[in-house]
Amino acid sequence: MLKYILNDQNFVCYVLPYLWFINSFIVIFCELVLNIKAPYGRYNTNNSGVPARLAWFIQELPSFMIPCYLLYYHWSSVSITKFIIVGLFLIHYFQRVFIFPILIRGGKHSPYLTTILAFIFCYLNSYAIVEEILAYHIYPNDYLLxxxxxxxxxxxxxxxxxxxxxxxxxxxxxxxxxxxxxxxxxxxxxxxxxxxxxxxxxxxxxxxxxxxxxxxxxxxxxxxxxxxxxxxxxxxxxxxxxxxxxxxxxxxxxxxxxxx
Structure with a gap:
C-alpha cells in the first residue's frame, strides 16, 4: 500500500506539496496568532528528550539517504541536469547531517515527538522533491545554461x-x-x-x-x-x-x- 502511494505521481507532485502549503498556514497561525513556540532549542524549558547532536542527525538523515537511494534507483535515466539539481540538495543535507551536529555546542535536547515528526517530514519532503525531479520533471537540454x-x-x-x-x-x-x-x-x-x-x-x-x-x-x-x-x-x-x-x-x- 505504502509503495503504491509513494509511486503515485499525483501524491508526489501535488498531494504532498499542498499538504506543506496547508501546514504552513497552520504553523503561522499557531506561532503568530496563538504564540505557540515549537518546543525545541531554547524553548524546550525542561531540556528533556533526545540529545541535540543525536536529534539533528536522526531527523535530518532521511534528507540525505532518500535522495541517494533515489539516484541509485533511477540511475539509468538520470541526466546531468537532474544529477546537479539533486546534488545541490545533497550538499545542504550532507552538511546538516554529518557536519552540523558534530559542531553543536551546548544545544538543548529535542523532545521525542518533535524529533519523530521532523524525521517523518524530512522523509516525505526529500522523497517528494527528489522523486519529482528524477521521475517526472522534464528539463530542456540547455537548462543548465x-x-x-x-x-x-x-x-x-x-x-x-x-x-x-x-x-x-x-x-x-x-x-x-x-x-x-x-x-x-x-x-x-x-x-x-x-x-x-x-x-x-x-x-x-x-x-x-x-x-x-x-x-x-x-x-x-x-x-x-x-x-x-x-x-x-x-x-x-x-x-x-x-x-x-x-x-x-x-x-x-x-x-x-x-x-x-
Whole structure:
C-alpha cells in the first residue's frame, strides 16, 4: 500500500506539496496568532528528550539517504541536469547531517515527538522533491545554461554560505558544551536581523526552488519561510528583546532587514 502511494505521481507532485502549503498556514497561525513556540532549542524549558547532536542527525538523515537511494534507483535515466539539481540538495543535507551536529555546542535536547515528526517530514519532503525531479520533471537540454538555473543556483549558494556564517557566529558565542547562557550575536546578517540563520536558510531554499522549478521544491521553500523564516525568527527576536532589553541593537529586525 505504502509503495503504491509513494509511486503515485499525483501524491508526489501535488498531494504532498499542498499538504506543506496547508501546514504552513497552520504553523503561522499557531506561532503568530496563538504564540505557540515549537518546543525545541531554547524553548524546550525542561531540556528533556533526545540529545541535540543525536536529534539533528536522526531527523535530518532521511534528507540525505532518500535522495541517494533515489539516484541509485533511477540511475539509468538520470541526466546531468537532474544529477546537479539533486546534488545541490545533497550538499545542504550532507552538511546538516554529518557536519552540523558534530559542531553543536551546548544545544538543548529535542523532545521525542518533535524529533519523530521532523524525521517523518524530512522523509516525505526529500522523497517528494527528489522523486519529482528524477521521475517526472522534464528539463530542456540547455537548462543548465538558462537564466533560471544560474540565478537559482547563485541564490542557493549565497544562502548556503550565509547560513554557514550565521551558524558559526552562534556556535562561537559558547566556549564549550557546558555553557548555557545566551549572548547577543553580532556580525554578518546578525547586524540586521535576529534570525540571521533562518533568513539565510530561507534564501537558500528560495534559490533551490527557482533552480529546480517544481511544485514540491516551491512548497518546501514556502514552508521554510513560514516555519523558521518568520515564526521562529520573530520568537527569537522577542526573546532577545525581553532578555537584553536596552542592550539589544535598536535597528535590528526579526527576519527581513529594515522591514520585519
Amino acid at each position: 538558462s537564466l533560471r538555473f544560474i540565478s537559482g543556483m547563485m541564490i542557493f549558494f549565497i544562502g548556503f554560505i550565509l547560513n554557514l556564517q550565521a551558524d558559526s557566529i552562534l556556535r562561537n558565542l559558547r566556549k564549550d558544551n557546558n555553557q548555557r547562557d545566551y549572548q547577543i550575536p553580532r556580525g554578518g546578517l546578525f547586524e540586521y536581523v535576529s534570525g540571521a540563520n533562518f533568513l539565510a536558510e530561507s534564501i537558500e531554499w528560495t534559490g533551490y526552488a527557482i533552480c529546480a522549478w517544481t511544485l514540491p521544491a516551491f512548497a518546501f521553500s514556502v514552508f521554510v519561510w513560514v516555519n523558521i523564516g518568520i515564526g521562529r525568527a520573530i520568537h527569537h527576536h522577542q526573546f532577545y528583546l525581553e532578555k537584553f532589553k536596552d542592550e539589544y541593537p535598536k535597528n535590528r529586525k526579526a527576519i527581513i532587514p529594515f522591514i520585519l
